[in-house]
Amino acid sequence: MFTGIVEEKGQVLAFQRNGGSAKLVVFAPSLGPKIAVGDSVAVNGCCLTATRREGGELTFDLLDETLARTNLGQLKADACVNLERALAANGRLGGHFVQGHIDCAGSVVALEKSGVDRRLEVE
Numbered sequence: 643m644f645t646g647i648v649e650e651k652g653q654v655l656a657f658q659r660n661g662g663s664a665k666l667v668v669f670a671p672s673l674g675p676k677i678a679v680g681d682s683v684a685v686n687g688c689c690l691t692a693t694r695r696e697g698g699e700l701t702f703d704l705l706d707e708t709l710a711r712t713n714l715g716q717l718k719a720d721a722c723v724n725l726e727r728a729l730a731a732n733g734r735l736g737g738h739f740v741q742g743h744i745d746c747a748g749s750v751v752a753l754e755k756s757g758v759d760r761r762l763e764v765e
Contacts, residue, residue, distance in 0.1 A: 645729055654720060655669050666717065678695065679692055685714065685725060686723050688712050749765045751763040
């Protein structure tokens with residue numbers, strides 16, 4: 643479970659496709675050292691499992707299902723991604739309960755300014 647509150651903006655170091663899967667490497671200087679291999683991390687809201695950690699670099703393996711249901715397959719080196727650690731059972735809930743399990747990708751139908759806010763409509 644996640645809260646939906648972004649903890650850090652990471653930088654994509656590499657995105658390598660390999661048939662129906664891909665390897666994503668993200669630099670997260672603040673969160674990276676706190677993540678263990680096997681931990682769940684929300685990357686742009688999608689729950690991924692860290693498969694490698696070296697200092698502030700995190701590696702994730704993305705399978706075909708993840709690539710088909712998200713826009714993560716469109717990431718390129720130097721892109722920014724939103725990162726959040728999974729919610730600890732004894733942690734403070736500062737946002738919402740978010741699973742990070744993606745059902746599908748939607749299309750933006752409208753994005754309108756409303757004062758200082760924005761109204762986003764997704765199909």
